[in-house]
Amino acid sequence: MVAAAFRHPVGIIQLHGSLSDAGSASKCGHSSFRFISKNFAVDVALLGKGHCSYRQGQQHVVRALSSQAQTTCPSSSSSHVESALILIRHGESMWNEKNLFTGCVDVPLTKRGVDEAIEAGKRISNIPVDMIYTSSLIRAQMTAMLTMTQHHCKKVPIIMHNENRQAKSWSQIYSEDTEKQSIPVITAWQLNERMYGELQGLNKLETAERYGKEQVHEWRRSYNSPPPNGESLEMCSHRAVAYFKDHIQPQLQSGRHVMVAAHGNSLRSIIMYLENLTSLEVVNLELPTGLPLLYIYKEGKFMRRGSPVGPTEAGVYAYTESLALYKQTLDEKLY
Numbered sequence: 001m002v003a004a005a006f007r008h009p010v011g012i013i014q015l016h017g018s019l020s021d022a023g024s025a026s027k028c029g030h031s032s033f034r035f036i037s038k039n040f041a042v043d044v045a046l047l048g049k050g051h052c053s054y055r056q057g058q059q060h061v062v063r064a065l066s067s068q069a070q071t072t073c074p075s076s077s078s079s080h081v082e083s084a085l086i087l088i089r090h091g092e093s094m095w096n097e098k099n100l101f102t103g104c105v106d107v108p109l110t111k112r113g114v115d116e117a118i119e120a121g122k123r124i125s126n127i128p129v130d131m132i133y134t135s136s137l138i139r140a141q142m143t144a145m146l147t148m149t150q151h152h153c154k155k156v157p158i159i160m161h162n163e164n165r166q167a168k169s170w171s172q173i174y175s176e177d178t179e180k181q182s183i184p185v186i187t188a189w190q191l192n193e194r195m196y197g198e199l200q201g202l203n204k205l206e207t208a209e210r211y212g213k214e215q216v217h218e219w220r221r222s223y224n225s226p227p228p229n230g231e232s233l234e235m236c237s238h239r240a241v242a243y244f245k246d247h248i249q250p251q252l253q254s255g256r257h258v259m260v261a262a263h264g265n266s267l268r269s270i271i272m273y274l275e276n277l278t279s280l281e282v283v284n285l286e287l288p289t290g291l292p293l294l295y296i297y298k299e300g301k302f303m304r305r306g307s308p309v310g311p312t313e314a315g316v317y318a319y320t321e322s323l324a325l326y327k328q329t330l331d332e333k334l335y
């Protein structure tokens with residue numbers, strides 16, 4: 001693969017394609033045009049400051065315009081990749097409200113949980129999302145879907161049904177354009193809440209009165225003490241972190257922006273991995289419901305950027321050049 005390049009009044013624009021991709025560009029908007037060749041068609045938006053952006057598969061690519069065409073493919077080596085990772089614990093569930101141990105019991109959100117997810121969606125509405133991972137539990141899936149109702153990209157999150165051949169084939173989309181307007185949502189049991197064993201369904205306060213506060217705190221927050229017949233954080237982390245490394249990190253490495261909607265303990269174990277926390281440090285890590293956390297993945301490292309306060313928070317977009325450019329494209333589309 002080399003870059004297809006063509007001259008435009010603002011500069012030379014290079015896109016991924018093959019050498020045979022000699023094509024032509026026609027203007028289709030104030031600051032956008034469509035490049036059409038024998039092999040592909042792509043809509044390119046001109047951004048300010050000598051950049052353009054376009055989609056390549058699930059990826060949103062921002063490129064600098066050059067005054068000279070290069071004949072080599074722009075590097076896709078991981079050292080140049082910079083992607084956003086949003087982690088979000090589900091909004092308040094009906095058992096959070098009742099203060100019951102929930103674990104793998106599949107409980108929906110409360111009205112407040114719905115509102116939290118919508119608020120979270122506003123906070124991340126300008127951060128790019130190419131793929132979504134959620135657990136197989138409804139509270140995480142509701143949260144993911146509700147956040148995306150607020151996203152400025154206006155794309156439709158669609159759950160992938162790859163559980164068997166028929167499910168996969170019956171859920172196919174037959175329009176390339178429609179597919180481009182969607183965000184794949186991948187559900188994985190490995191991201192589920194830790195299995196709380198015989199505590200599931202019990203009231204947390206009553207359990208503390210019965211077994212003692214310290215014992216219950218150890219079951220809830222220590223790294224390696226499992227509750228009776230349940231998973232310790234360590235056991236939960238084996239499946240959640242393995243899934244993250246095998247499935248989510250490769251997406252970030254290839255430049256895709258990912259949101260993960262999951263649970264207090266599956267996310268605590270992932271954060272432990274991302275931030276290299278010790279088993280003592282993780283004891284104090286508490287994740288509120290419905291609060292999005294942003295990380296930037298760059299040069300093989302995860303940088304914690306905290307929780308965006310609002311969609312217009314200037315600081316969030318100043319984190320990286322590509323986030324700033326992404327926001328600029330959205331603004332140009334919206335206003």
Ligand SMILES: O=C(O)[C@@H](CO)OP(=O)(O)O
Pocket residue numbers: 096100101102103104193196220264265
């Ligand atoms: O009950 C649960 O499943 C979890 C999360 O709500 O509780 P805890 O915060 O005690 O780990």
